[in-house]
Amino acid sequence: MNLDRPIAPDPYETLPPVPSFTLTSADVANGEPMDAEFAHDSVGGANRSPQLSWSGFPAETQSFVVTCFDPDAPTASGFWHWVLIDVPASVTELDRGVATESIDGAVAMRNDYGSQGYGGAAPPAGDRAHRYLFAVHALDVPRLDLGPDTPPAQVGFNLTFHTLARAVIRPTYQVKE
Numbered sequence: 272m273n274l275d276r277p278i279a280p281d282p283y284e285t286l287p288p289v290p291s292f293t294l295t296s297a298d299v300a301n302g303e304p305m306d307a308e309f310a311h312d313s314v315g316g317a318n319r320s321p322q323l324s325w326s327g328f329p330a331e332t333q334s335f336v337v338t339c340f341d342p343d344a345p346t347a348s349g350f351w352h353w354v355l356i357d358v359p360a361s362v363t364e365l366d367r368g369v370a371t372e373s374i375d376g377a378v379a380m381r382n383d384y385g386s387q388g389y390g391g392a393a394p395p396a397g398d399r400a401h402r403y404l405f406a407v408h409a410l411d412v413p414r415l416d417l418g419p420d421t422p423p424a425q426v427g428f429n430l431t432f433h434t435l436a437r438a439v440i441r442p443t444y445q446v447k448e
Contacts, residue, residue: 279342279349283406283439286431292327294407294438298367305403305442308367311384311393314446319368320353320389321405321442328409329435332360336408336415336430338423343394343401351423352403353389354380357414381420392444400445409436 298321299305310316323337335358344350358377371379371388384390394401410433417426 276345281402281404281441282340282342282349283404283437289434290329290436292325292329292407292409292436292438294323294325294405294440296324296405296440297322299403299405299440299442301441303442304400305392305444309391310444310446311391314391314393314396316391316393318389318391320365320391322365322367323405323407323440324364325407325438326363328407328438331411332409332435333413334358334360334410334415335362336410336426337365338404338406338408338426339389340404340406340423341392341394341401342404343399345395345398348424351383352391353382353405354423354426355388356380356417356426360413376414378417378419380417380423380426383423387419394444394446396446397448398445400443402441402443404439404441406437406439408434411435 308317337355339353341350379388382390
């Protein structure tokens with residue numbers, strides 16, 4: 272891998288600013304390496320999503336979208352690992368390894384692996400540690416009304432117009448050579 276390539280910008284720093292709220296996890300932390308449990312099975316991981324919980328979002332929140340994005344993937348567009356839309360406003364926690372069908376009304380969108388649901392970290396072996404941006408977006412609408420095969424970029428486009436606030440945790444993952 273070319274370790275001399277520039278570090279990609281944090282995509283949330285380039286979007287219009289929105290207020291933040293609190294996002295915590297028993298499993299991942301800002302700037303800290305993730306356990307292999309949250310890595311893709313292609314790199315020996317268990318491919319489980321981490322536990323996430325949030326609070327302090329705006330009172331007018333009508334739903335949430337949960338995403339995981341790797342801006343450091345060796346592509347021009349990063350890599351979407353998880354896009355979960357239409358999470359009811361009453362849901363403020365996702366258990367480790369959550370099954371999407373257990374969240375009433377939520378829709379697991381196609382990730383960049385081409386499957387629905389969470390797809391764990393899998394940076395190229397020997398590459399520097401990648402950042403995984405787990406974000407919860409508080410929305411001003413109860414549903415985005417998008418089909419499960421909607422590309423993540425199109426979901427992101429819709430988020431731009433409906434996000435009231437956003438919370439992000441940025442753990443890392445690296446596969447040694």
